[in-house]
Amino acid sequence: MGPQRIVCLTEEPTETLYLLGEQDRIVGISGFTVRPPEARKHKPKVSAFTSAKIGEILKLRPDFVIGFSDIQAEIAAELIKHGVEVWISNHRSVEGILDYIRRLGALVGAGDRAQALAAGYEQAIAAARERARALPRRPKVYFEEWDTPQITGICWVSELVAIAGGDDVFPEHAAMPLARDRILADPLEVVRRAPDLILGSWCGKKFRPEQVAARPGWDAVPAVRDGELHEIKSPIILQPGPAALSAGLDALTALIHGWAARRG
Numbered sequence: 001m002g003p004q005r006i007v008c009l010t011e012e013p014t015e016t017l018y019l020l021g022e023q024d025r026i027v028g029i030s031g032f033t034v035r036p037p038e039a040r041k042h043k044p045k046v047s048a049f050t051s052a053k054i055g056e057i058l059k060l061r062p063d064f065v066i067g068f069s070d071i072q073a074e075i076a077a078e079l080i081k082h083g084v085e086v087w088i089s090n091h092r093s094v095e096g097i098l099d100y101i102r103r104l105g106a107l108v109g110a111g112d113r114a115q116a117l118a119a120g121y122e123q124a125i126a127a128a129r130e131r132a133r134a135l136p137r138r139p140k141v142y143f144e145e146w147d148t149p150q151i152t153g154i155c156w157v158s159e160l161v162a163i164a165g166g167d168d169v170f171p172e173h174a175a176m177p178l179a180r181d182r183i184l185a186d187p188l189e190v191v192r193r194a195p196d197l198i199l200g201s202w203c204g205k206k207f208r209p210e211q212v213a214a215r216p217g218w219d220a221v222p223a224v225r226d227g228e229l230h231e232i233k234s235p236i237i238l239q240p241g242p243a244a245l246s247a248g249l250d251a252l253t254a255l256i257h258g259w260a261a262r263r264g
Helices: 011-019 037-042 054-059 070-081 094-107 111-133 155-164 188-193 209-213 242-263
Strands: 006-008 026-030 045-047 064-068 086-089 140-147 150-152 197-200 229-231
Touching: 006 011, 011 026, 011 037, 011 094, 011 111, 011 242, 026 037, 045 054, 054 070, 064 070, 070 086, 086 094, 094 111, 094 155, 094 242, 111 155, 111 242, 140 155, 140 188, 140 209, 155 242, 197 209, 197 242, 209 229
Parallel strands: 006 026, 006 064, 026 045, 064 086, 140 197, 197 229
Antiparallel strands: 140 150
C-alpha cells in the first residue's frame, strides 16, 4: 500500500506521482509547482523552496512528506519533531533522477510503472545522444542559474547539455552540489572560456539577455557577439525530476541543434 497522504515540498515528486497515476495520494504541494497544471489547480499549496506552512501541513495529516536537499533541511527537521515521516532526496545527476523515479515508485507500490517510466526516459536520452553525434560541431555552452551572484549550472543540467550535443564551459562547477560553490568568483572567466551559447534559467524570474550582454567585457564572448543568448524556463530544467528529462532535454536539444544549423 505505502503512504496514503503525501505532501510534496517540491515539484518533482508531484509530477512523478501524477505520471505514475498515484496523484490521489497527494494532499499538499509546493507553491512553485507548475507541472502538471492540474496539480496546481486542485492541491493545497503548503510550501516554498526554503519555507513551509508547518501548521497547514500538519492539518493535512500526512503520513509521508517528500522534500529535496539541504535547502529544506530545516523544514524536514521541524516536521520530524512533530512525528512526521520525511524523505529528503539529494540526487544531483541524470542517473540520480532516474533512480529517484524508481525509488519513489517502489515506495507507493508502483514499482513496475516506475521502471517503465524511467526506461522511457533512458530511451529518449539515448536517442538525443545519437542525434548529437551527427552535429558537425559541438557548441561551448555557458548555463547560468542565477545572475546576482552569477551561478553556473548544476550537475544534471551540465549532463543534459552534453547529451543534447553541447559542452559545458564550467564542468568543474557542475560537480559541486551546493549553489554557493558554483558562484563565479570572476565573471570575466566566462569571457576567457568563450562560450558559443549562453543559456539562462534564473529561478523565479525572467532571464534578461540584454543585461547579460551588457556586462563589462562580455561583448567579446562569441555568444554575445552572435546574439546567441536564450532562456530555458526554470520549471523544466532546474527541478531534478521528469521535467528535466523530457521538456528540459527537448529545449536544450532544440537550442543546440538550432545553433549548429545557423553556424553550418
